[in-house]
Each structure stands twice: as C-alpha cells, then as structure tokens.
Amino acid sequence: MGTFKRSPRTPLPGATMAVIALIAAACGGSATGSPAVSAAGSASASVSAPSGSPSGSADTGYSGPPASLEYSIWGDPAEIKNQQAVVEAFTAANPTIKVNVTVSDWEPYWDKLQTGLAGGAAPDVFAMDGPLGPDYQTRDVLLDLTPYIQGESYDLGQLDANAVKDFTTADGAQFGLPRDLNVIALYYNKTMFDAASIAYPDGTWDWAKLVEVAKQLTKDTNGDGTPDQWGVYTETTDMENAWSSFVWQAGGDILSADGTKSALDTDQAAQGIQFLQDLIWKDKVSPDPAIFAETGDAFEQGKAAMEINGSWLVATHEAAGLQFGIAPLPKGPASQATSVNPTGAVVYKGTKSPDAAWALVKYLASPVAQEKIMALKASVPVNKQILSTTYASAFDGAQVFADALGYAHLKPSFKGYNDFNTTLQTELDENVFNAPNKTAKEAIAAVNPQLNQILADNQ
Amino acid sequence: MTDDARRPTYGSGWIGLRFSRIRGGRPRGPRAGEEKWAWLFIGPAVVGLVLLSAAPIVATFAISLTHWDLLTAPDPAGFDNYTKLLNDPRFLTAFRNTAFYTIVSVPLGMALSLGLALALNQAISGISWIRTMYFLPIVTSTIAIGLVWSWIYSPSSGLLNQLLGAFGVPPQRWVADPFWAMPAIIGMSVWQGLPANTIIFLAGLQAIPSSYYDAASVDGAGRWARLRYVTLPLLTPSLFFTGLLSLIGSVQVFDQVFVLANPGKPTSATITMVYFIYEAGFRNFKMGYASAASWILFLIVAVLTFIYFRSQNRWVHYQ
Numbered sequence: 001m002g003t004f005k006r007s008p009r010t011p012l013p014g015a016t017m018a019v020i021a022l023i024a025a026a027c028g029g030s031a032t033g034s035p036a037v038s039a040a041g042s043a044s045a046s047v048s049a050p051s052g053s054p055s056g057s058a059d060t061g062y063s064g065p066p067a068s069l070e071y072s073i074w075g076d077p078a079e080i081k082n083q084q085a086v087v088e089a090f091t092a093a094n095p096t097i098k099v100n101v102t103v104s105d106w107e108p109y110w111d112k113l114q115t116g117l118a119g120g121a122a123p124d125v126f127a128m129d130g131p132l133g134p135d136y137q138t139r140d141v142l143l144d145l146t147p148y149i150q151g152e153s154y155d156l157g158q159l160d161a162n163a164v165k166d167f168t169t170a171d172g173a174q175f176g177l178p179r180d181l182n183v184i185a186l187y188y189n190k191t192m193f194d195a196a197s198i199a200y201p202d203g204t205w206d207w208a209k210l211v212e213v214a215k216q217l218t219k220d221t222n223g224d225g226t227p228d229q230w231g232v233y234t235e236t237t238d239m240e241n242a243w244s245s246f247v248w249q250a251g252g253d254i255l256s257a258d259g260t261k262s263a264l265d266t267d268q269a270a271q272g273i274q275f276l277q278d279l280i281w282k283d284k285v286s287p288d289p290a291i292f293a294e295t296g297d298a299f300e301q302g303k304a305a306m307e308i309n310g311s312w313l314v315a316t317h318e319a320a321g322l323q324f325g326i327a328p329l330p331k332g333p334a335s336q337a338t339s340v341n342p343t344g345a346v347v348y349k350g351t352k353s354p355d356a357a358w359a360l361v362k363y364l365a366s367p368v369a370q371e372k373i374m375a376l377k378a379s380v381p382v383n384k385q386i387l388s389t390t391y392a393s394a395f396d397g398a399q400v401f402a403d404a405l406g407y408a409h410l411k412p413s414f415k416g417y418n419d420f421n422t423t424l425q426t427e428l429d430e431n432v433f434n435a436p437n438k439t440a441k442e443a444i445a446a447v448n449p450q451l452n453q454i455l456a457d458n459q
Numbered sequence: 460m461t462d463d464a465r466r467p468t469y470g471s472g473w474i475g476l477r478f479s480r481i482r483g484g485r486p487r488g489p490r491a492g493e494e495k496w497a498w499l500f501i502g503p504a505v506v507g508l509v510l511l512s513a514a515p516i517v518a519t520f521a522i523s524l525t526h527w528d529l530l531t532a533p534d535p536a537g538f539d540n541y542t543k544l545l546n547d548p549r550f551l552t553a554f555r556n557t558a559f560y561t562i563v564s565v566p567l568g569m570a571l572s573l574g575l576a577l578a579l580n581q582a583i584s585g586i587s588w589i590r591t592m593y594f595l596p597i598v599t600s601t602i603a604i605g606l607v608w609s610w611i612y613s614p615s616s617g618l619l620n621q622l623l624g625a626f627g628v629p630p631q632r633w634v635a636d637p638f639w640a641m642p643a644i645i646g647m648s649v650w651q652g653l654p655a656n657t658i659i660f661l662a663g664l665q666a667i668p669s670s671y672y673d674a675a676s677v678d679g680a681g682r683w684a685r686l687r688y689v690t691l692p693l694l695t696p697s698l699f700f701t702g703l704l705s706l707i708g709s710v711q712v713f714d715q716v717f718v719l720a721n722p723g724k725p726t727s728a729t730i731t732m733v734y735f736i737y738e739a740g741f742r743n744f745k746m747g748y749a750s751a752a753s754w755i756l757f758l759i760v761a762v763l764t765f766i767y768f769r770s771q772n773r774w775v776h777y778q
Contacts, residue, residue, distance in 0.1 A: 110742070111741050114529055114530070114741060117529075117530055135744060139528060139530040141530050288614075288632075290614045290632040293614070293634070294609045294610060294612070294613040294614075294615075294617070295613065295616070416744075419742075419743040419745075422738065422742070422743075423549075426726055429726060430637060430726050430727060434635055434726075435637075
C-alpha cells in the first residue's frame with residue numbers, strides 16, 4: 001500500500017509515541033500524555049521453512065549457507081497474510097533460508113526503520129515506497145544489487161520499466177526491485193448507472209463528459225440541500241489519488257525534467273489542480289472533503305456513483321458488495337494519463353546474508369510470487385509476464401490497470417519528497433480543496449518558492 | 460518548631476533538590492541525617508533522570524548544532540538551525556498553535572476539574588460509582604478517545620452537529636474547519652484531562668479538616684464564603700501542582716492532534732511544536748533541525764516553569 005492514499009485514519013502510532021515520549025521527556029517534565037499507549041500496531045510473525053520440503057528451486061538459485069532474514073513490511077491484515085504466503089512459498093523452495101516477517105502500520109514503520117538504520121539494526125530486507133526511495137538511496141544504507149544483476153544476467157526488462165526506475169539511481173545503481181504497483185483508474189457503480197440509464201464510462205470519456213455525467217448522478221433525494229448521492233468521489237489529501245493525474249492530463253508536470261525545480265507554476269499544472277477544485281466547489285459533483293473525512297470512502301458506502309482512486313481498492317469494493325466496473329481515467333485537455341507508484345523490496349547494506357536477501361528480493365518479483373500478489377486483487381503485479389497473461393482475467397477490469405501502465409506517469413520520487421509533499425499538500429488542502437479560498441494558480445504561487453527551496457536544499 | 464521550619468521550601472531556589480536550605484540561609488528543616496535518607500530514596504529516580512533525560516538533553520543540544528539526517532555523518536552547522544527555525548513559517552505556526560492551546564486549555568481544564576471535584580466531594584450514597592464513571596477517560600488510550608471524538612465531530616453524522624441542530628445551529632465542519640479545529644482538539648483534551656486533575660483536587664478537598672468549615676460557619680460564613688475563604692486557599696497546593704502538570708503537558712501536546720486532526724496530517728490550524736519536531740526528525744530527515752526545535756521548546760517550558768515557581772510564594776498557602 002502506498003503513501004497517504006489510504007489516508008491513515010486509524011493509525012496505531014505505538015513506536016511513534018515511544019519515540020516522542022523520549023523526546024518529550026527530554027524536553028523538561030513529566031508528560032501528562034496518554035499512559036495507555038503501548039507498542040500497539042506492531043506484530044511479528046515467524047515463518048520458517050517446513051521440514052522435509054522438496055528440493056531447492058533452481059529459479060531462486062540460492063546455494064549459500066543457511067541464513068536467517070528479517071523482512072519488514074507495512075500493510076493491512078489481508079496484505080500481510082498475502083506477503084506471508086509468498087514468503088512461505090519462498091522458504092519452501094529455499095529450505096536453508098528462514099524468513100521472519102515483521103509488520104507495522106504505515107507511520108511506525110518508518111520510525112522503526114529509521115531508528116533501526118541509525119542504530120545498525122535494520123531488517124535485512126524491507127518494503128520501500130517508490131517516492132521515498134531516493135531519501136534512502138542517497139544515504140548509504142541500502143545494498144547495491146548491481147553485482148548480482150550483472151553476475152546472473154538478471155533481466156530487469158521483465159519488470160515494468162517505470163517501476164524499475166524508482167529503484168535505480170542516476171548513476172545506475174540498483175537499490176532493490178519493485179514488488180507491486182498502484183495504478184489510478186475510474187471506478188463506477190453499475191447499479192447507479194443502470195438506474196439512471198446512463199452508459200458506463202469507457203476510454204472515450206474526457207473531462208467534460210465526466211462532469212456532465214457526474215452532474216446527472218449527483219442527487220439530493222431527501223431534499224435537505226446536501227446530495228445523498230455524489231457524482232464522483234476521490235481523495236484530495238495526496239497527489240496520487242487524483243490531482244497529479246489531472247496535472248499530467250492537462251499537459252503539466254510536478255517537477256522539471258531535471259528534477260531540480262517545481263514545475264507546478266505553469267498554466268497546465270494549475271489547470272489540473274483547478275479541475276479537482278471545480279469538481280468539489282464549482283460543479284459540486286464531488287463532496288466537500290470534510291464530509292467523508294471521518295467515515296471514509298463514499299463510493300464504498302454506496303454514496304457516490306464514481307470514484308477516481310487506486311488499484312488497491314478492488315478487494316475492498318468487492319467486499320462492500322458493490323456492483324462496480326473499472327474504466328480508464330477520462331482524457332484531459334492535453335492527453336491521456338494516470339499515476340503509477342511502485343512498492344519494492346530493498347536490502348539493508350549491513351545485512352549478514354546479502355546472497356539470501358537478494359534471493360528473496362528476486363523471488364518477490366518472480367512470476368510465481370507475482371501470481372500470489374495478484375490473487376489478492378489489492379496490488380497490480382510488476383512482472384510483465386503476469387501482466388500480459390493471467391492478470392487480465394484476475395477480475396473484471398484488471399485489463400484497464402494493465403493497459404494504463406502504457407500511459408501512466410511515475411509518481412514523483414526524489415530526495416526530500418516528504419518535505420515537499422507536506423508543504424505543498426498543506427497549502428492545497430487548506431486553500432484549494434477543503435475550502436476554495438484560492439484558485440489553484442494562487443495557491444501554487446504562494447507555495448512554489450518554498451518548494452523550490454526544499455528541492456535546492458536536497459540537491 | 461516554628462511555622463517557618465515546617466514549611467516545605469522546594470521551589471524557593473531552583474526547581475528541584477533543595478530539602479533543607481533556603482538561599483543563603485542557615486541550615487533549617489530536616490536534620491542532616493534525614494537528608495541522606497531523602498537522597499537515598501530519590502536516588503533511583505535521579506539516576507534514571509540523568510541517564511534517560513539529562514544525557515539526551517545534552518546530546519540533543521549537540522545535535523542541534525549540526526545538520527544531521529540520522530543516517531549519514533552530521534555536518535557542523537553552528538546556530539544555523541536556530542536562525543532558520545525563527546524564519547520558518549511552519550514552525551512559527553506550530554508555536555502560535557501551541558500557545559493558543561495552552562492558554563485556553565490549561566485554565567479551562569483546571570476550572571472544570573475543580574468544579575467536578577467539588578461536585579464529587581459529596582457524601583451521598585453511590586458516590587464511588589459516580590466517581591469511577593468520571594475517571595474512565597484516564598484509563599482509556601488517546602487512540603480510542605480520538606476515534607470516538609472524531610465521530611462526535613463528524614460533519615455529516617456527528618453527535619455534536621445533531622445536538623446543535625436540535626437547537627437550530629447549522630452544522631459545522633469542526634476539525635476540518637481551520638477556525639474550529641483547535642477548539643475541537645481542546646475540547647477533547649480538556650475532557651480527557653479532567654479526571655487526572657479531579658483526583659488531585661478531590662484528595663486536596665478531603666484533606667481539609669471539617670473543623671475549619673465548622674469554625675467558618677460559626678462565624679457566619681455562607682456557602683460561597685466558605686468556598687472562597689476556606690476551600691480555595693487550602694486547595695492552592697493542589698492548584699499549583701495540577702497547574703504545573705497541565706502547563707507542561709499542554710506545551711508538549713502531540714497525541715491528541717495526531718489522532719484527531721486529519722490523522723497524521725495536521726494542517727496549519729492544528730500543527731503543534733512537538734508534531735513539528737516529529738515531522739522534521741522522522742519524516743524529513745532533519746534531526747539537527749528537530750533537535751534545535753526541541754531545545755527551543757525546552758527553553759520555553761523551563762522559563763514558564765521557573766516563572767510559575769517564582770509565583771507560588773504569592774498565592775500558594777501550605778497549611
């Protein structure tokens with residue numbers, strides 16, 4: 001799962017609290033904070049190789065001494081179960097390797113990781129969010145896998161090219177491999193479309209068509225002045241869910257080509273962000289973000305006819321019992337575009353078992369593991385062989401995600417990403433999306449110098 | 460013994476460890492042998508404080524003079540972090556928000572818990588059940604409380620809007636509204652902090668001998684006069700103590716904001732200093748910057764505490 005897209009509304013910041021308690025205690029006085037917050041939100045599960053499993057598999061090629069790995073991930077229970085199944089298959093194929101999977105919630109994951117890295121006790125293999133990769137790649141804590149890739153003639157071409165990019169530095173070092181992908185598309189509620197006798201969205205849609213249909217499907221059935229059924233729902237709190245795609249569709253970009261400057265101060269970029277503000281505040285076909293801030297996804301609750309959001313929601317929407325379909329995002333004034341954001345597995349530089357760690361990382365991207373990841377329907381596989389064969393029939397609409405990779409833009413990924421994103425998104429949330437205090441152009445003008453400063457500081 | 464000798468003198472010097480001497484004076488109070496025992500008893504706590512608080516405080520100061528990303532070697536930076544902080548709009552916003560939170564939540568919380576303590580200090584049957592009910596927030600985690608309060612504040616279906624709606628007040632967006640966000644957080648914090656203060660006030664109230672009230676009544680003091688001239692003066696040590704804890708706690712407010720205000724992503728209406736520190740250090744790889752911010756916070760707490768302690772001679776009455 002990705003950055004803020006599944007807005008972390010039920011964090012269990014156990015480790016966070018522990019760390020902060022230390023800082024706060026050091027700041028002079030007994031904190032009167034919550035005594036009951038313990039190290040919640042973390043768990044550990046051991047997956048060891050079943051004894052007497054059949055011969056070691058040739059496709060991982062691990063022939064070293066017995067090794068023991070710690071593999072750290074974040075995720076929800078379903079995802080964790082899935083990763084553990086993948087790891088069990090790995091240890092079955094490699095009986096000399098033991099893997100201990102440790103899981104955390106999103107926030108404490110990074111706290112623990114950073115303190116672990118700083119203290120020289122990081123997990124051997126850990127999950128990495130694409131945009132945050134460069135912050136670790138540039139700090140000499142990850143193992144460069146290039147020697148393994150060259151030594152085994154491992155073909156990086158078998159993986160989605162955009163996804164590989166996030167784990168490759170400008171100098172050509174390969175820090176980890178992508179594991180799965182998050183892609184944005186348009187979900188639609190078939191029941192609501194049928195009830196209104198409107199044709200389902202398809203690849204011919206553009207922005208105007210989206211607004212037109214969304215207006216038809218926004219309905220105030222009880223006459224209280226607030227719609228009970230919204231035309232289109234999305235999340236505004238991160239660029240990935242919707243607005244970065246709009247920027248690309250309008251012909252703009254987030255960063256300049258060389259990555260040193262913000263590219264948001266163009267009319268095209270402003271037009272993309274403005275489109276999202278207009279959906280909420282001008283056309284009023286999308287709910288004020290505050291309305292669903294506490295209760296979550298309006299589409300999942302059957303209160304929105306369409307949703308612009310990520311591939312990670314397929315299983316959730318199925319579980320909610322919705323009759324839904326998936327279509328490509330509508331085309332913008334300039335082009336068709338969407339966002340892709342990979343999650344990968346990277347290796348700690350200080351690992352005692354680099355060979356075994358590489359075997360695991362490689363296995364996670366292999367077709368056999370990718371099929372397991374695919375079965376969960378929560379992530380798009382990264383391995384082209386699976387993408388072009390079995391994935392299309394995994395569920396109705398999978399083909400849309402697979403095709404979208406052809407025109408998807410990689411979610412921006414650079415050193416200082418979190419600082420940049422927080423500064424930018426705070427301004428947009430407060431003045432553009434949560435309340436139309438400023439136009440997109442005005443908000444960008446207000447925040448752009450700070451963004452460029454952050455980029456300069458991180459060069 | 461004179462009155463003077465029995466009066467505890469902690470606080471007349473610096474905050475802490477002064478058992479027997481007031482500044483420049485001759486030895487008073489407990490005898491030297493007793494002092495040794497006192498040190499023995501607080502020894503474990505002192506060792507803990509030195510290792511777990513004093514040492515990190517010193518280390519944090521050293522780190523605050525560097526640019527350090529936690530993972531690679533630090534670069535010396537002089538006071539660069541401090542100058543940058545004072546010009547960082549997000550830090551200044553965090554400072555303003557924290558100040559607002561403190562100024563509102565401390566007096567409000569204390570007044571409410573004092574009222575609650577007075578109400579609970581009644582000899583009626585079943586009072587211990589009633590007290591237990593009021594003390595529940597203290598054993599509930601901030602996470603659980605935050606979740607429940609986020610439902611209360613929900614703009615679409617929240618209890619608060621429904622309640623106000625019954626009186627014709629239009630629905631508010633509470634946490635999502637920059638104007639109401641901090642008051643909403645203060646509301647939750649005050650509620651959450653009530654029992655801790657109330658317990659201390661209750662203990663203080665029950666330590667007041669009933670003979671004082673009897674004497675006051677004989678002198679013709681009514682209900683209000685007894686509260687004003689007997690209860691409140693004798694409760695000032697409890698007021699002083701809870702005031703101090705509330706002050707320090709509220710300057711360090713973090714978890715309420717973390718769980719309630721758009722979880723993990725407070726806006727500029729709700730970001731507080733400790734959240735700023737967390738964000739700079741653990742999200743943006745700026746440990747030196749975060750350390751400098753910690754030191755500014757530390758100095759603020761130290762100065763406030765010092766002023767507060769100096770004030771106690773003027774208004775705190777020990778029996």
